[in-house]
Amino acid sequence: MENLFEDLISDGGIFANKEVLRPTYVPENLPHRKEQIKGLADILSAALKGETPSNILIYGKTGTGKTSTVKYVSNELEEMARKRDSNCSLLYINSEVFDTQYRLFAYLARVFNRRVPMIGWPTDMVYSEFKNGIDAEKRCVIVILDEVDKLVSKGDEALYNLTRINGELKNARVSLIGISNDLNFTEFLDPRVKSSLGEEEIIFPPYNAAQLQDILDERAEKAFTDSAIDDAVIPLCAALAASEHGDARRALDLLRVSGEVAERLKSKKVSEEHVRLACEKLEMNRVAEVVKTLPLQSKIVLSSVLLLGSERNKRRFSSGEVYNMYRRLCTHLGMDALTQRRVTDFVAELDILGLVNAVIVSKGRYGRTKEISLSVPEECVQPVILEDYKLKAISAIRVRTQSTL
DNA sequence: CTTCCACGGGAACACTGGGGTG
DNA sequence: CACCCCAGTGTTCCCGTGGAAG
Numbered sequence: 001m002e003n004l005f006e007d008l009i010s011d012g013g014i015f016a017n018k019e020v021l022r023p024t025y026v027p028e029n030l031p032h033r034k035e036q037i038k039g040l041a042d043i044l045s046a047a048l049k050g051e052t053p054s055n056i057l058i059y060g061k062t063g064t065g066k067t068s069t070v071k072y073v074s075n076e077l078e079e080m081a082r083k084r085d086s087n088c089s090l091l092y093i094n095s096e097v098f099d100t101q102y103r104l105f106a107y108l109a110r111v112f113n114r115r116v117p118m119i120g121w122p123t124d125m126v127y128s129e130f131k132n133g134i135d136a137e138k139r140c141v142i143v144i145l146d147e148v149d150k151l152v153s154k155g156d157e158a159l160y161n162l163t164r165i166n167g168e169l170k171n172a173r174v175s176l177i178g179i180s181n182d183l184n185f186t187e188f189l190d191p192r193v194k195s196s197l198g199e200e201e202i203i204f205p206p207y208n209a210a211q212l213q214d215i216l217d218e219r220a221e222k223a224f225t226d227s228a229i230d231d232a233v234i235p236l237c238a239a240l241a242a243s244e245h246g247d248a249r250r251a252l253d254l255l256r257v258s259g260e261v262a263e264r265l266k267s268k269k270v271s272e273e274h275v276r277l278a279c280e281k282l283e284m285n286r287v288a289e290v291v292k293t294l295p296l297q298s299k300i301v302l303s304s305v306l307l308l309g310s311e312r313n314k315r316r317f318s319s320g321e322v323y324n325m326y327r328r329l330c331t332h333l334g335m336d337a338l339t340q341r342r343v344t345d346f347v348a349e350l351d352i353l354g355l356v357n358a359v360i361v362s363k364g365r366y367g368r369t370k371e372i373s374l375s376v377p378e379e380c381v382q383p384v385i386l387e388d389y390k391l392k393a394i395s396a397i398r399v400r401t402q403s404t405l
Numbered sequence: 406c407t408t409c410c411a412c413g414g415g416a417a418c419a420c421t422g423g424g425g426t427g
Numbered sequence: 428c429a430c431c432c433c434a435g436t437g438t439t440c441c442c443g444t445g446g447a448a449g
Binding site: 119120122125318340345360363364367 | 411
Binding site: 100101102103120123338339361362363365367368 | 437438
């Protein structure tokens with residue numbers, strides 16, 4: 001009797017090491033980023049000489065290698081610091097996780113062995129705990145704030161304090177590296193913060209198709225077994241990703257999923273067809289993932305658009321229609337409806353997430369609305385929404401409205 | 406030019422989960 | 428223990444505004 005897993009683990013030998021294709025993997029060679037690596041290293045080398053490096057601001061869209069580059073350079077720097085016995089450390093902080101002033105300082109204070117609760121204290125107290133903690137010995141600390149725009153969206157006080165902290169320290173020195181997806185985010189900053197944080201700027205331009213191809217080639221070498229992929233596969237992945245803002249992460253995902261698809265289809269080789277399937281699958285997953293993590297109210301708003309779509313034979317609806325349907329849904333579900341104002345915010349969010357398309361149109365004499373339409377296939381959204389146990393009752397509405405047609 | 410309706414910015418408020426103090 | 432302080436989040440309230448049909 002053959003074991004159930006026999007087939008599944010004796011892979012067709014497509015992958016040699018799949019980890020290489022994961023976004024968290026930091027390669028030892030980053031193609032087409034020589035300039036940025038050198039720039040970063042030049043600035044940070046000051047830390048090894050016992051000076052304080054300038055603050056750095058790093059710009060670039062998603063998947064342009066910002067995080068990988070910074071991590072790579074940090075590793076090198078830390079290694080050298082260890083060799084030379086200089087007290088210099090780097091702290092990587094994802095500002096999406098520590099997205100408020102309080103949380104950021106509380107985390108930093110904890111890193112320097114101060115006991116600080118994650119909520120409850122006045123912020124200035126947390127701040128001075130952190131300050132005392134870091135100043136306890138002579139050292140140089142480089143704080144890396146990834147996705148720094150997320151932190152700024154809730155006020156720039158945190159950054160303001162961080163950029164001024166050196167003036168209050170006796171022993172330690174702090175420099176900052178801010179990483180941002182948004183090229184314009186400094187516009188909302190206090191000018192003092194802006195000039196201090198942006199002492200040095202490094203830009204990561206999107207990769208073009210040829211560069212993406214180099215990246216993929218390099219990784220594919222390690223990830224796949226010999227001649228497991230068709231010659232056309234990598235150029236295709238590169239081209240598809242390049243058409244979407246040159247996102248290397250996406251290109252790598254595409255390549256990995258293509259391989260997985262081929263594996264599942266028991267194919268010996270990854271072909272162009274597999275890439276196309278992978279592309280669809282990724283898009284489906286993306287939508288499903290986004291919908292799943294939506295807040296409850298937002299799901300209801302989305303359902304309203306969905307229901308309107310199945311009730312009338314239209315695709316675009318005015319915000320009034322959507323809001324009415326939303327109220328109906330809420331009463332049906334036995335929950336309190338939010339105000340129209342609030343719902344417009346949800347619609348705007350859904351718009352940004354790309355689940356819905358909303359355009360402001362002025363109907364002259366008859367005022368102004370947003371025309372809202374679903375911008376992803378219905379069958380991607382519907383099942384995911386019904387997964388939410390609080391929204392099960394929606395399926396009942398659906399049946400009823402259809403039978404009244 | 407008026408008129409209409411929802412858009413969307415901003416202030417205010419409510420609530421939560423934690424602190425310290427007497 | 429009761430009580431008030433604090434940051435953070437989600438919400439409502441208020442209101443000025445845009446812009447084409449009438």
